[in-house]
Amino acid sequence: MIIPVTQPFLPPMEEYNNRIAKLWGSKWLTNNGVFVRELEDELASYLEVTSLSFVGNGTLALQLALKALDIKGEVITTPFSFVATTTAIIWENCEPVFVDIDSETLCIDADKIEEVITKKTTAILATHVYGIPCNVERIEEIAKKHGLKVIYDAAHAFGVKYKGKSILEYGDISTLSFHATKLFHTVEGGGIVTNLGPEMDKQIKLLRSFGFEDECYKMVGINAKNSEFHAAMGLCNLKYIDQIMEKRKVIADTYDARLLKHFVRPSISKSVDYNYAYYPIIFETEQELVAVKEALDKKNIQARRYFYPTLNELPYLQSYYPCFNSEDISNRVLCLPLYSDLNIKDVERIIDLVLGELK
Numbered sequence: 001m002i003i004p005v006t007q008p009f010l011p012p013m014e015e016y017n018n019r020i021a022k023l024w025g026s027k028w029l030t031n032n033g034v035f036v037r038e039l040e041d042e043l044a045s046y047l048e049v050t051s052l053s054f055v056g057n058g059t060l061a062l063q064l065a066l067k068a069l070d071i072k073g074e075v076i077t078t079p080f081s082f083v084a085t086t087t088a089i090i091w092e093n094c095e096p097v098f099v100d101i102d103s104e105t106l107c108i109d110a111d112k113i114e115e116v117i118t119k120k121t122t123a124i125l126a127t128h129v130y131g132i133p134c135n136v137e138r139i140e141e142i143a144k145k146h147g148l149k150v151i152y153d154a155a156h157a158f159g160v161k162y163k164g165k166s167i168l169e170y171g172d173i174s175t176l177s178f179h180a181t182k183l184f185h186t187v188e189g190g191g192i193v194t195n196l197g198p199e200m201d202k203q204i205k206l207l208r209s210f211g212f213e214d215e216c217y218k219m220v221g222i223n224a225k226n227s228e229f230h231a232a233m234g235l236c237n238l239k240y241i242d243q244i245m246e247k248r249k250v251i252a253d254t255y256d257a258r259l260l261k262h263f264v265r266p267s268i269s270k271s272v273d274y275n276y277a278y279y280p281i282i283f284e285t286e287q288e289l290v291a292v293k294e295a296l297d298k299k300n301i302q303a304r305r306y307f308y309p310t311l312n313e314l315p316y317l318q319s320y321y322p323c324f325n326s327e328d329i330s331n332r333v334l335c336l337p338l339y340s341d342l343n344i345k346d347v348e349r350i351i352d353l354v355l356g357e358l359k
């Protein structure tokens, strides 16, 4: 039996079928239908934000965020994230400017941001990597001082709170991914949350739908909508999200109990309500990582090198920005399997295999 690094939660099939049966009745399959609106309301309420726009995926969410804020020129960003964080910037004809990560949280090192601000800098796009919040207070301070927009790639941060409030309340826009591999999923899907008020929220909804509204083509838009089928999956899954997180916490605690004394882990401040989105461990050397990964592979256990390589070394970049911590840590970090249906016996077996390879 294969143990993947992650596996999507699936709701009881009849719950999904019951919802889908309604679509056979209404024949309203997409274009802001009943389920899309219901999901947007339920997500906004669950995540404790005023509103949320459901879109096709998390990459489109990033592109729309950059477009809605009219971001041009240079965008300061993190090298330690999924590739979409960088490519969204390039796709929007902006230049990514990489700032190294903090070696403890693995998020962008806010104290190094000011060093790279130029006249062309317009925004900061940072990732709450593994669901660990960026230094949002320092970033806000810098953004205010220099007149920069702030976008958070919150693809890993579903349900995360910082100092008791939603992490999505920081920055101008936060984007989410509801891809099947993520903590909460709609098969494919993404979300956009803005803190700039109802006008910006309307603008985002207009952009995702060809710029078309009230029989008028109001602006250049794109098709970033999502369907009733995807929304139905989200509505079914959302009912179970607290259970999903609780199970993941038990697994993470089981890993912690035996692995913490052997590995460095990214540090999560006490002010954070964490979501257990990933379980990364940092090895002393890449050699050790490779040995463990191979030992797991032999047993059909698929640990993954998230995030490797570091994004400042992507082959299609114009300039090279050295990022020592990110280059170093991306070589030594491995994510162990973590999903709600993973059973504890298998977790113990994975731990045995990992520890068995250590010298």
Ligand SMILES: *Cc1c(COP(=O)(O)O)cnc(C)c1O
Residues within 6 Å of the ligand: 057, 058, 059, 060, 081, 082, 084, 085, 127, 153, 155, 156, 177, 178, 179, 189, 190
């Ligand atoms: C998954 C992910 C995305 C992209 O989301 P998709 O829904 O797959 O397009 C963007 N950023 C980060 C950090 C991610 O992990």
